[in-house]
Amino acid sequence: MSQEQIEEAGRYDEVRAADPAVADALDDEIERQRDTLAMIASENHVSEAVLEAQGSALTNKYAEGYPGERYYAGCEHADTVEELAIERAKELWGAEHVNVQPHSGTQANMGVYTAILDPGDKILSLDLTHGGHLSHGHPANFAGQTYEVEQYEVDPETGYLDYEGLREQAEAFKPDVIVSGFSAYPREVEFERVQAAADAVDAYHLADIAHITGLVAAGVHESPVGVADFVTGSTHKTIRAGRGGIIMCDEKHADDIDNAVFPGAQGGPLMHNVAGKAVGFEEALTPKFEAYAQQVVDNAEALADRLADHGFEIVSGGTDTHLVLVDLRPSHPDTTGGTAEDALEEVGLVLNANTVPGETRSPFDPSGIRAGTPGLTTRGFGEAEMQRVADIIANVVDAPDDETVKAEAAAEVDALTDEHPLYE
Ligand code: DSN
Secondary structure, three states: HHHHHHHHHHOOHHHHHOHHHHHHHHHHHHHHOOOOOOOOOOOOOOHHHHHHHOOOHHHHHOOOEEEEEEEOOOOHHHHHHHHHHHHHHHHHHHEEEEEEOOOOHHHHHHHHHHHHOOOOOOOEEEHHHOOOOOOHOOOOOOHHOOOEEEEEOEEEOOOOOHHHHHHHHHHOOOEEEEEOOOOOOOOOOOOHHHHHHHOOOOOOOEEOHHHHHHHHHHOOOOOEOOEEEHHOOOOOOOOOOOOOEEEOOOHHHHHHHHHHHHHOOOOOOHHHHHHHHHHHHHHHOOOHHHHHHHHHHHHHHHHHHHHHOOEEEEEHHHOOOEEEEEEEEOOOOOOHHHHHHHHHHHOOOOOEEEOOOOOEEEEEEOOEEEEEEEHHHHOOOOHHHHHHHHHHHHHHHHHHOOOOHHHHHHHHHHHHHHHHOOOO
């Protein structure tokens, strides 16, 4: 096909022929991603290559088991793809053993819990409102319902993890596992200090690096691999390898982890997603990805600095990672995170309302907003653009009902998305 024919045919013409309603929604989603600023800290834009791999015919294949030891015939190409994903992951993170089959970060955590805990065993993890994650033991999640959970908090004054406090809490609670790794913690995690707390009570240490997989792989964040007993992550956030999860551990835990994932917690792996992981990991094994990861962090710092200049309270005073957590209460006592999220979405900037340490509102309409830079950095944004983004956030949050302000902000979003196109 000529370029013109390809453009005319459109991205989803097979889907359109079979199902116009779904094709419309898929087209609209591409348009939405092109025309908005994706700042949900856990999101990113994968490459066309990862998209293609995830849309491949491997979706048809059952491959229960592991390469060379499957329960079904016809797995030779599934084996190739899974072996490539594993080898590349080992190289990226330096792990002895890798399981690439978890369907998500939560499934990866479930795999580790299944491998090492019995129902009623004890988990010590960070409170959700302080930046933890549901799968670390929230009462609404299987982990909270299956295990006995106690939670630690960040220091209310500094917003940093309190490693001494964690150790004291561990000595009192005597957990079977301490979970480190977070979904709304903007500072570098000192995994050795968490390990010291775990060692003090002879507990396992599970480091969930879902948010920072890419930063760790690129060496711009300390690595827990070789420190913690188990490292879990998701593969679609900072690592840009498409939706899924991953577990890393030493060889001595390999069989326990593999058996816990399959047949313990999952059935057939999503081999098309494993193919996406393989392709995304290959892309991440390049100097270009290292530069990307460093830019993600530089951009987050630029965003935090400019928001602070506008008078916003940045939790912990800044960031070392890909995300910025803003406590709106001191600067905008009458504006909830939900109001800010809605007004920003109206102008095309998509982030999420988030709880903050010492939360005084509800998780459904909390007091903060969380903004991440992985997606915008993939689009090619640098620090200068992040300052413009911070100005949009500040102007809209200062006047969420002012239509003139919002029209100006929407025009600036259009300018930024035009300057840095996506999925052309
Ligand atoms: N829901 C993701 C996040 O936004 O942090 C984590 O699973």
